[in-house]
Amino acid sequence: MVALVRLALGVGGGLALALAYPPYGQPWVAPLAVAVFLVAVAGARTRPALVVGLLFGLAFVGLHAEWMRQVSDGAWIGLTVALALFYALIGLVASWLWRLPVAPFWIACAWTAIEGLRSTWPFGGMPWGQLAFAVVDTPLMHSLPYVGTTGVTFALAFVGALLARLVVGPHRLRAVEWLVVVAVLAAIPVVRPWHIPSVNGVSGVIRPDGSIQAQETGSRARGLEEEVPLVSGRTPADLAGSWPWRGTILITVGGVLVMSLSSLRRRRRRTVEE
Known part of the structure; x- marks a missing residue:
C-alpha cells in the first residue's frame, strides 16, 4: 500500500472515530473507523505503523477532546499528544499481529489491553475515548453489566478487525461467520437486559x-x-473485576512473542538456504 494512502486512512479513521461520541453521537461509526485504521497498518513496517497510529490518535483525540480547550490550548495539545502515543503503540502491535493466524482476535486483545493501560496509567489514567463509551445510550449498553467496558471494547475492536479482514484478506468467509456470531451474542443482552434487584423501593x-x-x-x-x-x-462484569483486562494483556504479550519466534525461525531458514 502506498505510504500516502496509509497516512490518509489513519487520519480519516481517527476523525471518523470521533464521530461515535458526543456531540456527534454516531456510535455505529466506531467499528468502521477501527477497520479503516487496521487496514492502514496491515502489512506496514515498524516506522510506518507507528506514524499511522500516531496520526490516527492525533486526529481522533484532537477532535474528541476539543472540550479541553476550555481549560487551555496547552492542556488540549498535551492530552492529545499523550493519548496519541498509545494509538501509535496500537498501530505498531497491530501491524505485527496481522501476521498471525486468527489475527482479528489477537488485535482485539491488543487494542483492549492498551486502552485499559491508558485508562490506569499515567497520572491515574486517561480513559477518554474508550471504544466502550461509544455504546452508552444505545441498545448495546445492555452488554455492559455482563462484560463491562473491557468486553464491549474487545467486541467493537474485534468487529473492526473482522471488517478489516474482509478488505485485506485472507479467510474472508470465516470473518463473515464470526461477524454473525458476534451479532447474535450482542443481541442477547438487548433481549435479556440485566435487572438490579431492589429492596424497600431503593434501586x-x-x-x-x-x-x-x-x-x-x-x-x-x-x-x-x-x-x-x-x-x-452484583453484575457479572463487577464480579469479574479487572481480570478480563489482565487476560488481554497476557494474550497480547503471548501473541507478540509467537510472532517474534516465527519471524526468527523464518530468518534462520533463509540463512540456512543461502
Whole structure:
C-alpha cells in the first residue's frame, strides 16, 4: 500500500472515530473507523505503523477532546499528544499481529489491553475515548453489566478487525461467520437486559464498568449501601473485576512473542538456504 494512502486512512479513521461520541453521537461509526485504521497498518513496517497510529490518535483525540480547550490550548495539545502515543503503540502491535493466524482476535486483545493501560496509567489514567463509551445510550449498553467496558471494547475492536479482514484478506468467509456470531451474542443482552434487584423501593444504577452504585449520592449513598444488600445484585462484569483486562494483556504479550519466534525461525531458514 502506498505510504500516502496509509497516512490518509489513519487520519480519516481517527476523525471518523470521533464521530461515535458526543456531540456527534454516531456510535455505529466506531467499528468502521477501527477497520479503516487496521487496514492502514496491515502489512506496514515498524516506522510506518507507528506514524499511522500516531496520526490516527492525533486526529481522533484532537477532535474528541476539543472540550479541553476550555481549560487551555496547552492542556488540549498535551492530552492529545499523550493519548496519541498509545494509538501509535496500537498501530505498531497491530501491524505485527496481522501476521498471525486468527489475527482479528489477537488485535482485539491488543487494542483492549492498551486502552485499559491508558485508562490506569499515567497520572491515574486517561480513559477518554474508550471504544466502550461509544455504546452508552444505545441498545448495546445492555452488554455492559455482563462484560463491562473491557468486553464491549474487545467486541467493537474485534468487529473492526473482522471488517478489516474482509478488505485485506485472507479467510474472508470465516470473518463473515464470526461477524454473525458476534451479532447474535450482542443481541442477547438487548433481549435479556440485566435487572438490579431492589429492596424497600431503593434501586441502584450500573456504572459503565459494570459495577453497581446506589442512585443517591454523597453520605446518603453510603447509608443506602449499608442498608440495602446491593451486593446480592452484583453484575457479572463487577464480579469479574479487572481480570478480563489482565487476560488481554497476557494474550497480547503471548501473541507478540509467537510472532517474534516465527519471524526468527523464518530468518534462520533463509540463512540456512543461502
